[in-house]
Amino acid sequence: MINDDISPYNNFVTNQIITDEIANTHIETVAKYLNAKVCNNKYTNCTGGNGYKTITGNAGAHIDADAYTKKTILLNNGMTIWRGGLTYYRNRYYIDINGTAKGPNKLGYDLFTFEIDKQDKLIPEKNNANISKSCSFSNPAQSNSYIGFGCAYYALTDEHPEIAGKSYWKDFLK
Numbered sequence: 001m002i003n004d005d006i007s008p009y010n011n012f013v014t015n016q017i018i019t020d021e022i023a024n025t026h027i028e029t030v031a032k033y034l035n036a037k038v039c040n041n042k043y044t045n046c047t048g049g050n051g052y053k054t055i056t057g058n059a060g061a062h063i064d065a066d067a068y069t070k071k072t073i074l075l076n077n078g079m080t081i082w083r084g085g086l087t088y089y090r091n092r093y094y095i096d097i098n099g100t101a102k103g104p105n106k107l108g109y110d111l112f113t114f115e116i117d118k119q120d121k122l123i124p125e126k127n128n129a130n131i132s133k134s135c136s137f138s139n140p141a142q143s144n145s146y147i148g149f150g151c152a153y154y155a156l157t158d159e160h161p162e163i164a165g166k167s168y169w170k171d172f173l174k
Contacts, residue, residue, distance in 0.1 A: 001033055001120075008116050009091065018086040020070060026083055027071040034075060042069040043082050049100025055108035055148030056137060062145035067094055078102065091116045092125075107148025108135060109173065114152055126153035127161055135161040137172075 001008060012018075012026035031038045039046035042064075052061040066089045073081040078099035084092035093114045096105070104110060113125045113133075127135050133150035151161065151168075160166035 001029065007120050009118055009120050012083075013091045013116060018090055020086070023068045023083060023086060024071055027068070027073060030081070030083075031073045034073065034081075036076065036081075037074045039072045039074050040070070041072065043067075043072040043080050043094070043096070044100050046072045046074060047078075047080060047099050047101040049080075049096075049102075050105055052111055053104070053106045054145060055106060055135065055151065057106065058145070058147070060145050061107050061111075061148065063094065066092070074099075093122070108151035108155070109148075111148075112152035112155060113149050124152035124156050125150050138162065 006029065008026070008030070012022060012029075015022055028038055044050060051059065052063055053059055054061050066085050068083045068085050071082070075081070078101075080096045080099050082094050084090045084094075093116070094111065095114065096111045098110050102110070115123045115125060117123050125133050127133060127150045134144070134147050135149075135151035135154055136147065153159075154161045154168045154172070158168050160168055160172045163171070166172065
């Protein structure tokens with residue numbers, strides 16, 4: 001996209017008002033570069049999947065209010081991708097690595113979030129002071145519907161988010 005002078009951040013994130021038309025164009029453009037199909041529906045409706053749980057297993061992960069739910073990218077390997085909403089998390093990508101029809105459909109297990117930064121780099125989200133990017137089992141607010149949104153960085157680097165030198169996949173996700 002960058003080689004074709006298409007800036008995801010400038011074209012699809014920084015507009016003062018993000019409309020359905022802009023969001024739809026964004027999804028369709030990304031799908032074209034991934035040689036993927038576009039489903040004209042919400043991510044769970046496109047593949048027969050269910051809703052998502054937090055990393056702690058609580059139902060009702062906070063996705064729909066912060067995501068664009070009118071189009072979903074479907075890759076040939078079953079992976080699903082959708083973008084952040086028109087108002088909140090505009091620069092977020094949601095990526096379910098095995099598709100919404102296969103479990104466990106849990107944040108930090110098979111659903112990860114990434115952000116497009118101002119330089120058009122795809123950055124895996126990680127823990128920060130913002131509760132909406134938490135990756136923890138020991139967080140005192142375990143019922144919070146955002147627990148698990150900050151796990152992509154740790155999953156990609158195989159680093160435990162709370163204990164240095166430990167593995168994300170072997171030690172953190174027991």
